[in-house]
Amino acid sequence: MDSTATNWIWVYYQQIVENSVTVGRWIRMWYEHIVHGLEDGTYHFDQKRANEVINFIERYTHHHEGPLAPGLIKLEVWQKAFLSVVYGIVDDTGKRQFREIVLLIGRKQGKTALLSGLGCHHLFKDGGYGARVYVCAPKLEQSRLCYEGIYQTIRQEPMMDRMTKRRRTDLYIEKNNSSAQPLAFSAKKSDGLNISMAICDEFGAWQGEPGLRQAEVVKSSQGARPEPLLFYISTANFVEGGLYDEILKRSTAVLNGTSKETRLAPFLYMIDDPEKWNDINELRKSLPNLGVSVGIDYMLEEIAVAEGSLSKKSEFLTKYCNIQQSSSLAWFTAQDVRKCFGNSFTLEDFRHSYGLGGIDLSQTTDLTAAVIVVQKGGVNYFFTHFFLPANKLDEATARDGLPYAVYVQRGLMSLSGENFVDYHDVHRWFDDLRRKYEIVALKVGYDRYSAQYLVDEMKTNGYQMSDVYQGPNLTGVLNDIEGLVKDGKLQCADDNDLMKVHMMDCALKLEANSNRKQLVKINANRHIDGMAALTDAMCMYHNHWEELQNLLVNAR
8 A cells, every 4th residue: 555645534434434443433423524524625635744744753753662662663544544634634724624632542552652753743843943842741750751752752863863952851952943841730830831732641630620720721822823733642530520521521522513613633532331341342442552552462461350359440441441430421412402403383382281390590690491391292392491680681692602682582581680580480481381371380390409489489389399409310311311312202392592502512421330420511611501401300201200191191
């Protein structure tokens, strides 16, 4: 095969389609997205730029430890496809399409050697004059691991070694005024940097706010660069609520087609089925270099150890399978969401029906949502109504970038109260359903932290209220919702645009060991109030179907 004329994206995609390589669903989705984008003109491919980096790596990059050192790296097809996407996919101006690259991959897959080569390529070739490469990690000794890999790679090549001066804090190439440096967490020290290439190594271990803040500072430091590169590279880890969760939610939203991001390239090598964690064929999905950089016999030994210890199993799931013990993934694909919308029913179409309700109250100043779910012909149709304080309309519109005034005009939302939602309006909405349309909510689920006066008022007026705790205890309900969505049996009756946004902004926080899940936001700035209210209503179905099904089927 003539490497100079080979599009490795197509080669790898063909292997995926023919099942001659084993990949997980996220990798399959990503390469389907890339190939379809090349076919329809969304993306453009620059063969020369892709070949340049592949050839550089294989010609100059050496293993610097292990049995293959100091030999040259030989790239596998998946690695060549990865590099072709990152460096060969360009926008209409001929510049790189992707600026943030996520590579989530299991342990012992050669990622440090690959990144060392990419660091050298950026210093001597791709970054141009004044290139600045930073390897970032929470502590300096961690960031030095990949940084030392770059240095050891340079030392193996006499020409690059002669050009490079190792100073106290960095590697410096005087000829093109370029440098590489390790960087530990310090948002203050990172301000003012002009980074052209950043490697966020083992980002799965970047904890909480410090990790998120450091990543944001690094990203913002690249604003003046015309073609910056920001690599997020890691195995999974045990840290919750940090950069890993944020990156994984963004990545899966891109893959699901529910994100507007165009510069993020997610390569998520993860197993699909945690129940098959000890199956070698399943492990190929998270370990694409299995049999190359890590032997099958070695992995069988690791599996045997993990099978005898819960703690070792947990570590194995995290480090080899890339299953975070608690992580968050975007919930629905764009196709799933589209299945639920497109109807044009009115409440009049459901006159004289029984249903189940759900309420998600705001924290006094934000959106409140109420839902009624009515079954008709075996399909669960839902109407959602939103409430927003009148004086918050302009602020919420600017903050969320959504046309809330239009939603009010269309009757999908009511302005309620001035600075705080008047929860009596929620009660009145259910009363209007009952009085005007004879749509009776037999049970109404509400967040247990809801305003007690609303609950008491509705109970006094004959509603059977049931508090719902929105935690991992709702795993069965969330599974029900997902199954109904995929089967097309959960439908937004009135094609509510705002509800569609809330559905796309949902993520699930997963617990790998227990398979439990919890509804969360795709990120902190999004809203999922409508889906939370729908979940409360579907919890009523889950808990009370047996006793109420004769009424809820609305067979009369």
